[in-house]
Amino acid sequence: MVGPEDAGACSGRNPKLLPVPAPEPVGQDGKIIRATGGFGGGVGAVEPPEEEEEEEEAEEETPPRQLLQRYLAAAGGQLEPGLFYCPLSAGQAHALPPSAAPRSGACKLGSASKHRSAEVAADGRALRHGGMTNGDSGFLLDQDCRDLEEARGLPRAGGREPRGRRPCGRLCLERPGDGGADCAGSPSDWAAPLEDPLRSCCLAAAGAESQEGAGSDSGGSSASGGSSEDLEHPVAGAGGPEEGALPAASAERTSGGAGAESLLGFSNVHLNSRNTFEVSRSQSVGDHLPPPALPQPLPAAEQGTVAASARARRSGGFAEFFARNLFPKRTKELKSVAHSAPGWKLFGKVPPRENLQRTSKIIQQEYEARTGRTCKPPLQSSRRKNFEFEPLSTTALILEDRPSNLPAKSVEEALRHRQEYDEMVAEAKKREIKEAHKRKKIMKERFKQEENIASAMVIWINEILPNWEVMRSTRRVRELWWQGLPPSVRGKVWSLAVGNELNITPELYEIFLSRAKERWKSFSETSSENDTEGVSVADREASLELIKLDISRTFPSLYIFQKGGPYHDVLHSILGAYTCYRPDVGYVQGMSFIAAVLILNLEEADAFIAFANLLNKPCQLAFFRVDHSMMLKYFATFEVFFEENLSKLFLHFKSYSLTPDIYLIDWIFTLYSKSLPLDLACRVWDVFCRDGEEFLFRTGLGILRLYEDILLQMDFIHIAQFLTKLPEDITSEKLFSCIAAIQMQNSTKKWTQVFASVMKDIKEGDKNNSPALKS
């Protein structure tokens, strides 16, 4: 299965109602990462005062690390070369479930990377609130590191690629004195300042490795997959006429193709651009995304930036960045790095190009030089060393002798305490092992997914999109389509699939937009009168008011459509322009969700075009006009297939007179974007674009099928409650396998035929399956 939806299972959901699942790597990362203000200058610029803090943090965390070490030792020394535990700050540690605290492979957010932690935090917040958890977690540092390590670690641990134990763990690179195991267990505070350069090295190493491994190494190849995806994206972007070829994009394009050579070059691109953009990124991201503690609209001072960005966006390329980075481009951390480069460049701070031609060798040299300069030489102070072998945590207190003013422990008691302590440690070890296995499995799946996405993207860009009309209905493309569209081509494919029957041009959009703006202006001038009872006027007013109201209630957890958020104005514009374009339809609740999803994947004008055309489809028109009789026909047709596919559940629902309108209205009006996690909703949209309205109802049946067993146990109100608020942990694999199992054939009749016959039946006026709507 393609698509990182898994990791994003909780996206788009209400953060407050959403417990962050402990073992879920992404959610966790989103949660633990601390927001430290956006400061810091470039790589390796270590702030001395921070180091102290770091050390303290490290101390606090010593016991878990020790546990980990023990565990690692116990686990037969199957250390992944890059695996080491890095302490989290106190704040981070708090947020962590205790069992997850000593996470192997977790990376230190060191002082040197503080500047990045701001963006990470911002990102993390977004992640936690759902929506953006495409499994890539964007620039999540923590995630980054782990991925990279896994990338290299996995094949080794799995024994698939028994390459010599190259000291390619990043710590090892820098400290040749440390063996792999030592490296893994050693205190990492000294490593923290190295964090960034080391990572760069990892990247380089990964690139180099994939060159050697030529794809046989899963880690290496997935890294290369990432690279090629990254490379490909700008190509895709440049395909659209609207994306003025950014220098960076074109530079990347020159190194394009998925060849091994370019991979190497590519990793350079990554780390160079990364290094170069650090300052601007950290600042800008900090500005753009409110810190987790303040889920409020941005402070006034910062709104300027947002406004500026909105402007920039409208004028062109910026949307590319934001659309890609904030939402759909999340598939790969590596990628987000690449994309951010051109994006941030638009802020005019950094010229990305100068760095692009460096080789990894140079980078490494540079990094070594820099680390030699900036990194404190081995920080294994004696103080720390002592702690390494002494239990520090409260659980270990039982091993201590009692204070002298109290009677000493008896031998048995001491023994018992020792035993209890050992048990606890053993327990913790067991947990660790289990967790590690689980994590490994998840990572493995994810890498596979991401590989698939990367290779699918190449196919989409190089083969399918250039020959769209010919290819679109071929079996191969349809199958690939079913797997989920790579986020980078998603918008493009949606646009093509939805089409533009209405022949709307960007100019036309501008016209309607300016009309809408005039109307808002005149509206705000006359808004003093409240009780306009004239229906049309009142409705129009209500419509404008309602748009305003609804925008902030659209994916509230993403914080990008709310007032002050980067896409607030865009969403407002599109909905406003639509009410001017189609006054007969106007604004209907539910539209804001559809427009929002489109905005997340397309440029403003393209989003509008897709929006208007999408709403012009018969099913959407019926619903958004709230055309009862048509809606009834859809429900009746749905019930035919419901009965056919899930007869038991159908009867169960019938026995409670639970009609489909109860749950379908929400699902269809928002095209599942409100009910399903956002990533999953996008996948539903993918196939909806392929198969049309039929797929919306098929998805509904898939959901019912997925939860059939539970639903059969429920009574009316619980079913209604359940279906109007679906579980947040719904995964794409499960749902899509259920959808696939739904047959949209009713005794040789297809959806459209059944629909036609239902139309006839209802016209004859004898059948009505949805009494709820007979009002």
Add this chain to the structure above:
Amino acid sequence: MGNRTEEDYNFVFKVVLIGESGVGKTNLLSRFTRNEFNHDSRTTIGVEFSTRTVMLGTAAVKAQIWDTAGLERYRAITSAYYRGAVGALLVFDLTKHQTYAVVERWLKELYDHAEATIIVMLVGNKSDLSQAREVPTEEARMFAENNGLLFLETSALDSTNVELAFETVLKEIFAKVSKQRQNSTRTGAITLGSGQAGQELGPGEKRACCISL
């Protein structure tokens, strides 16, 4: 009045939440059923559901609350949801006069589709924003009195009167039902819905598994 376990109840009362979009219906509901308030709640499309069981004297009453979308356009759909409702909270935002001005229309719609005996409470929500008040308490109270409605001002944000509002409505319904029950046992003329006693509620019960008044 305490909470009981979800499934242990004697009565089910269907209560609908109606009123303009954005007045805070969903938050009133979440405050009552889960004691939660969400600053960034999502637009309700169609209808959402929640339940809470409260004790009225010795009887456990399960409130089955239908939280409907406020949009005018959806009324045609959601009006169907009124059927079988024995209680309604007609909510307006006391900081937005417009949401109060249309209360009468909502009321008419409610009576068009629900039983005439339905217990209705007019609820002025967002009382925490008193500095932005646009609807005087007395005005709303007068309107409620003239129309035979209960009236309360609430704040889902700071919890003021939320419990009281729901419980008052449930009590009223309960009183009415008890009275009716006595009558019906005497005359046998009035048929009660299947939701007479919770334990007897079988799977055969109908969608509005509530007492009919």
